[in-house]
Amino acid sequence: MSTVDSVIFIGYLLGIVLFGSSFYRKNKSAEAFTLGNQQIPSWVISLSIFATFVSSISYLALPGQAYLTNWNAFAFSLSIPFATLMAVKFFVPLYRSVNSPSAYTYLEKRFGPWAKVYVSVMYLLTQLMRAGTILFLLAIMLNALLDWDIVTIIVVTGFSVMLYSLLGGIQAVVWTDAIQAIILIGGALVCMVTLLVDMPEGPGQLFQIAAENQKFSLGDFGTSLTGSTFWVVLIYGIFINLQNYGIDQNYIQRYMTSSSEKEAKKSALFGGLLYVPVSAMFLFIGTALFSYYTANPGLLPAGTPADKVFPEFIVHRLPVGLTGFLIASVFAAGMSTISTSINSSATVILTDYFKLSPDNPGSNRKSMRILYLASFLISVFSMGIAIAMINVQSALDAWWKLASIFSGGMLGLFLLGFLSKMVNNAAAIVGVVAGVLVIGWMSLSPIFFPGTALEPYTSPFHSYLSIVFGTIAIFIVGFFLSSLAYKTIKKG
Incomplete structure (x- = not known):
């Protein structure tokens, strides 16, 4: 990247850390750390729910998949309205009635401690792997762009996210999520418009090439259960998103940060539905990249993998300044996911494993120590997993698969x-x-x-x-x- 792009990216990273850390003064109690004293605006929570859903993996993977194949992945997005409606109708009222920062208090009340322990342990293992994987992928991307040391990138990024997550609690997480959501949507819009106007024969050529190659297809509508048909992806999306909106701490905690049940329902609905048009935009970028490089043969280096086509375009085809902005938007998607994992995991550890009565003297101080220590350890373990993935990806992939099976x-x-x-x-x-x-x-x-x-x-x-x-x-x-x-x- 150019010096200007590097300055924009580093400025973004420092700005997010400073902004998130500024919530430290409002983060003096366990309730503030985990629920933001239930005073966070619903529009901020909506954007946070959306940003939690979008990671840097989907930011790069969706365009890559559309470039390589078609819009089959959009069937997954079409399942989200059903899941969000279920959240509004059933999940939000349920968790607001339980009135606990942890999503797993309900299962403890329903089935006993074993259910809470099983689900919370699976959640924590999944979040560790998720945060570690995203840290690793962000480092790989930045290493390719700037040739910086991978371990250094992992440590700097990990500690940056940990700093504002630890100091600012859930308020820092959701407010930075909101900013990062705006940045990543803006970055995708900039890229989409650039692709449209840069086609040699105008925007119409993009749609013509895409249509001729069936790039807007939603996939096979057959009834086979062995392939990635439209119906298989749609059904998979329904179950995965019911899991997200019904049992995932990352989402349930946001229902609880709202000032009322009505505001929580509004946040769940709009935060989920926002992903549908944005995922369509990501897929359109992938389709547009296919048309762009088809119309400009020789621009794309031979042998470039599908998931590297979008970063290749960002680095070499965007004007100076926009490249730094786009790289920042990809990082925004990753940082929002990592910060959510850190705060939500710390909340689960405190709520599910340390039952401190608020009536006991010094309980708030003990709670804050636990939250700080848990946030620190989750961050360090995530960085350790990311560093381990440099050389032992096969073993960690197996762990990731096993954690997915149990969860x-x-x-x-x-x-x-x-x-x-x-x-x-x-x-x-x-x-x-x-x-x-x-x-x-x-x-x-x-x-x-x-x-x-x-x-x-x-x-x-x-x-x-x-x-x-x-x-x-x-x-x-x-x-x-x-x-x-x-x-x-x-x-x-």
Whole structure:
């Protein structure tokens, strides 16, 4: 990057850290750290929910996927209105009635401590891997652009996000999220307009080339469950987004920061729906990149991977100044996700594992120490995972997959408790075990069984459906066993 672009990017990074850290004076209690004293404007929370959903992975992956294939990924976005409506109708009122900073207090009340421990541990493992992965990907991108040392980038970025997350609490996180959401949307708009006006024969050429190559297709509308059809992606999106809006601490904590249930519903609805047009914009950028490089043969270096096409365009085809702004927007997406993971994880650790009564002298001071220490440790572990990924990605990929398998039972357990009041603890435990086994079989058997005597027993279904079948298995097994026990007791 040019000196101007580097100054813009570094200025953005310093500005975000200073702005987030400025909330330190308002962050003197556990309630302020975890809930912002429930005084955060709903529009800020809406943008924070949106920014939490968008990571730097999706900022780069969606254009890459549209460049390589088509708009099949948009089927996932089309599932979000359903999930947000469920959040407004059921999830927000439920969690506001429980009135706890942790999403998992409800499961403890419904099934006991084991449910809270299972779900919270899976959540924490997932957040560690998520934050570490994003730190690693941001470092790889900046290393390619500036040739800076990868470990240095990871440490500087990690400590920058940790600093304002730790000092400013949830208020710093959601306000910086709001700024970062505006920056990443603005960056995408700038890039989209640039692609339209830079086509050799005008904007119409972009649509003509894309249409001739079926780049606006939503994918196969067949009923096969083995491929990434429109229906498979849509169903996968419904279940994943029900998990996000129904059981994920990152989202539930934001419902609780609103001043009222009405404001929380408004934030959940608009924060979720905003992703639909923005994801369409990301996909359009990928389609536009395909048309742009098709109309300008030779501009794109041979062998450039699909997920590197967008960064290649940002660095070499945008005017000086805009490149720094676009790189900042990609970093904004990553930083918002990492800061959310840090604050939400610290909140879960305090609320679910340290029950400090507010009536006890010094409890607030102890709570703040726990929150600060938890934020620090989550940040350090995330940086450690990011650094480890430089050389041992295969082992960490396996850990990530295993964490995803075990966390796949979270939605099923929540739905089991929420939809059926007769389900008991024993039935819920057996249901979760059955669901995790189904998810494990669908996720791992295609990897380990091919070429062995067990090959006929590999899952024939697309991996997207693992959470779908796993969740259904948990609900059916748990409900059936509870019904059976109820009938037996009634007859006896």
